Amino acid sequence: MHLSECYRLLGVPRNATLDDIKVAYRRLARKYHPDVNQNDPTAADKFRLVQEAYKTLKDADKGDLEKELFSKNVATRSQANSAPPPPPKTYSKPPQPHPKIKIEVKQVSNKVDPISSNPELKLKLDMLRRVQDLLKQKKYVVAIAVVEGMSERFPNTPEVIHWQAVTYHRWSSELILNGKLREAEIYLNKALTTDPKNRELAFEVNRDLERIKQLKNKS
Structure with missing residues (x-):
């Protein structure tokens, strides 16, 4: 930052x-x-x-x-x-001290909300909130469209990367429940590629990939 x-x-x-x-x-x-x-x-x-x-x-x-x-x-x-040797000491009348001047400093409180006053940051937070609402409503396809649009507008942003990977993973879980194993596998790999540093997500994705493998063997 x-x-x-x-x-x-x-x-x-x-x-x-x-x-x-x-x-x-x-x-x-x-x-x-x-x-x-x-x-x-x-x-x-x-x-x-x-x-x-x-x-x-x-x-x-x-x-x-x-x-x-x-x-x-x-x-x-x-x-x-590099300094030359000091000159010999001379004795003279000591200088009179200058009168002290009291300076009063007043702290100005800034009450402006920095997040509300930044249009780009406010837009990003509003869109992230919309993605989270869509996931709660299980509107995964719409959520994917929104979060992929955000990744183009806010590239390399940690929050966007995180929720893009989460959205892919949530949609893959729904696909597994509906028996669409091949498509679920694609979105699981997308989640891993999008946020490879997220260890917790990687654990869940690998667990689901193993689950798909077992389902394929059974069929």
Whole structure:
């Protein structure tokens, strides 16, 4: 996830401090936590995106600090090696301290919902919710059409890849129940190819492929 998208998701400017980022993350984490939004099927995806954005910005902030400290240490050593000997001490009247100026900093709370204000992200979440609703209604063919359209618009997106593979697997299970073993086998292989890193899905797909093999032997 790019840093610019992380800032946009958390609703903070690019010059925000780590404390500002933490405050924004806690606010959005409470807002999108799945336990609070049990009736919203997209809450888990929103919560995961917010967590990923916060982790990316936190790691980036740590890396920038380490680079800054390293640069300061190198500069200090270089100046110490090349600096001329200090001039002899002279005694004079110590300078008078400047009057301290108190600066009051007010933190501005950004109450804009970053997900609602991002049309592309909102479209993606709405379409994912539609796919999940179609799967609940067992409208697998329509769900496949929707999720394949999403893969063209949002390529290499983990959420889309996951639900595309899940949709293929759900449809293959229905095909097995209807005795369409050859077609079910095709969609099971599609599920494996679409999301090969999903171990849990791979286990279920391989189990169904073995089940098809046994059914074919019986017939």
